Amino acid sequence: MNLKIANYYVRISGADFKEFDELFASYITNDKITDFDFEVEFSVKDEIQIPEEKLTAPLRNWQHCQTKDGGVCTMRIDEQGAFLRNDISPDGKKAKVSIANRDKIYGVDIWYISFFAIGEAFSYAMLKNKSGVLHSSSIVLNGSAIAFSAQSGTGKSTHTSIWQEVYPDTVIANDDTPVIKFQDSVPYLFGSPFAGTSGVNQNVSAPLKAVVFLHRGTENKIEKLSGARAVSYFVNEIRKPLVPDYLDLCMDFTDKILKSTPVYLLTCTPDERAVETVMNAVQI
Numbered sequence: 001m002n003l004k005i006a007n008y009y010v011r012i013s014g015a016d017f018k019e020f021d022e023l024f025a026s027y028i029t030n031d032k033i034t035d036f037d038f039e040v041e042f043s044v045k046d047e048i049q050i051p052e053e054k055l056t057a058p059l060r061n062w063q064h065c066q067t068k069d070g071g072v073c074t075m076r077i078d079e080q081g082a083f084l085r086n087d088i089s090p091d092g093k094k095a096k097v098s099i100a101n102r103d104k105i106y107g108v109d110i111w112y113i114s115f116f117a118i119g120e121a122f123s124y125a126m127l128k129n130k131s132g133v134l135h136s137s138s139i140v141l142n143g144s145a146i147a148f149s150a151q152s153g154t155g156k157s158t159h160t161s162i163w164q165e166v167y168p169d170t171v172i173a174n175d176d177t178p179v180i181k182f183q184d185s186v187p188y189l190f191g192s193p194f195a196g197t198s199g200v201n202q203n204v205s206a207p208l209k210a211v212v213f214l215h216r217g218t219e220n221k222i223e224k225l226s227g228a229r230a231v232s233y234f235v236n237e238i239r240k241p242l243v244p245d246y247l248d249l250c251m252d253f254t255d256k257i258l259k260s261t262p263v264y265l266l267t268c269t270p271d272e273r274a275v276e277t278v279m280n281a282v283q284i
Contacts, residue, residue, distance in 0.1 A: 001013075001015070001020065001024060001028065002028065002029050002030075002031070002033060002036075003024055003027045003028060003029060003193075004027060004029040004031065005027050005122070005179065005190070005192050005193065006126075006131065006179040006181050006190035006192060006205070007181070007183075007190070008037040008038060008125075008126075008129065008131075009029070009031070009033045009035075009036045009037050009038075010036065010037065010038045010039070010040070010122065011033075011036045011038075011039045011040065012024075012039075012040045012042060012118060013039070013040070013041055013042065014041055014042035014043050015040075015042035015111075015114060015118070017110075017111035017114065017115075019111045019112075019115075020111070020115065023115060023193055023199070024193050026193070026201075026202070026203040027192075027193050027203055036093075037093065037125075037129065038092070038093060038094070038095070038122065038125040038129075039093065039094045039095070040094075040095045040096075040097055040118055040121060040122075041094070041095070041096050041097070042097045042098075042099075042114065042118065043096070043097075043098050043099075044098075044099055044100075044101050044110065045098050045099070045100065045101060046100075046101050047100070048075075048081070048082040048083060048084065048085050048098055048099070048100050049082070049085070050075065050077075050082050051065055051067065051073050051075075053065040053066065053067060053068070053073070055073075055075060056242045058077075059242060061076055062074050062075070062076060062120070062241075063075045063076075063077065064241040064242045064243055065243065066243040066244065066245065067087070069090055070090035070245070071087060071088050071089050071090045072087075072088045072124065072241045072243050072245070072246060073085065073086065073087050073088075074086045074088075074120065074121075074124075074241050076117075078105075080102075081100075082100070083099065083100035083102065083105055083113075084097075084098070084099050084100070084105075084113065084117050085097075085098045085099075086098075086117060086120060086121045086124075088121060088124050088125065088241075091128065092124065092125045092127070092128025092129065093125070093128070095118075095121040095122075095124075095125065097114070097117050097118055097121055099113060099114050099117060115194075116194075118194075119177065119192075119193075119194030120239065122192075122194060123177065123194075123239035123240075124239070124240065124241055124246065126179060126181075126239075127238075127240060127246055127249040127250060127253060128249065129181075130182070130249075130252075130253065130256075131179055131180060131181040131182070131253070132179070132180050132181075132238050132239075132250070132253045132257075133177045133178070133179055133180075133192075133194075133238065133239040134147055134149055134177070134178060134180055134211070134234075134237055134238055134239075135149060135152075135176065135177060135237040135238070135239065136148055136149035136150075136156060136174075136176075136177075136178060136211070136237065137156035137157050137159070137160040137172065137174070137175045137176065138160070138172070138173045138174050138175075138178040138189055138191075139160050139163050139170050139171065139172060139173065140170070140171045140173050140189070140202075140204055140205075140206045141163070141167055141169060141170045141171070141284055142169075142284050143206055143207070143284075144206055144207055144208075144209040144284040145173060145178075145188070145189035145205075145206040145207065145208050145209060146208075146209055146210050146211070146212060146278070146282060146284065147178060147180070147189060147208065147210075147211045147212070148160060148212050148213075148214055148266075149211060149212070149213050149214070149233070149234075149237045150213055150214040150215070150237075151237075154214050154215070154216060155214060155216060155270055156175075156214060157175055157198060157200075158270050159214060159268070159270070159274060159275075160172055160175070162270070162271065162272055162274070162275050163275050165272065166272050166275045166276075167275075171202055171204055172200050172201070172202065173189060173190070173191040173201065173202055173204050173205075173206075174190075174191045174192055174194075174195050174200070174201045174202075175195050175196055175198045175199075175200035175201065176194070176195045176196025176197075176198065177192065177194050177195065177196065177239060178190060178191060178192060179191075179192050180208060180257065182256065182260075185260075186207055186260075187207065187208040187256075187257060187260050187261050188205050188206065188207055188208060189205065189206060189207075189208045190204075190205045191203050191204050191205070208261055209261075209262075209282055209284050210261060210262050210263070210264060210281075210282045211234070211257070211261060211262075211263045211264070212263075212264045212265075212266050212278060212282075213225070213233045213237075213263070213264065213265050213266065214266050214268060215265065215266065215267045215268070216267075216268070216269075216270075217267035217268055217269065218269065219267070219269065220266075220267065220268045220269055220273050220274050220277040221266075221267050221277070222264050222265070222266045222267075222277050222278060222281045223264065223265050224262060224263070224264055224281075225263045225264060225265050226258075226263075229265075230258055230263045231251075231254055231255075231258065233263070233265070234254045234257065234258065234263065235250055235251065235254050238250050238253070238254065262282075264278075264281060264282075266278060
């Protein structure tokens with residue numbers, strides 16, 4: 001399967017799930033490609049080996065290590081043992097994604113877990129390409145994009161759905177993990193097929209006008225972030241493996257974003273007043 005995501009050419013082989021035809025439909029390309037930006041080799045195995053290198057403690061259920069060749073390995077392990085392994089090459093251009101041969105994982109089918117695993121590998125490849133995947137629900141309106149980021153369960157999707165109610169032309173580019181990529185020194189936000197449990201996404205792009213971090217509150221107020229506070233919020237929500245090489249890439253990407261894009265903290269209520277608070281500050 002050949003895909004074009006955020007103007008990157010991606011090839012996935014070995015993942016013969018019929019569900020992928022629909023999930024990737026908007027991103028399938030018929031372009032003649034000889035050099036892919038990222039290639040995923042997928043396989044189902046009876047046993048998933050744990051690497052010799054020491055893994056980090058689990059963070060969002062993922063464990064990471066730098067491999068001897070300079071690549072990175074990320075894993076998911078449960079009470080039955082290792083069930084998912086991603087191996088990313090040192091240059092970030094290739095990944096081997098392996099999943100355990102089980103009927104169900106977390107009570108869902110293998111294809112579902114596999115899709116998320118490939119998305120995780122893709123997010124790491126983006127950092128190697130000087131781009132990033134930001135945990136956020138993102139919108140495109142009037143030719144500009146805004147990414148609304150926060151920890152899971154804060155209400156990102158609720159907030160962007162209110163934008164659609166207030167401004168019906170609002171498009172949800174990606175409800176969980178859009179790609180941010182620089183083109184001619186301008187940051188652009190791209191939809192991608194990897195969109196969390198909601199699956200809401202569109203194959204669209206627009207210049208990134210702002211990143212807004214959400215906090216629940218009893219009133220609506222917005223403040224511009226800078227310095228260490230902005231870095232802390234941003235770095236925490238970028239998809240990355242916890243190894244030195246990738247953490248450096250994450251910091252470099254964060255620095256570039258903060259020099260080009262305003263970042264805000266929005267304390268808000270779940271209603272249209274929060275939307276107007278952002279619109280007054282960002283003006284798209």
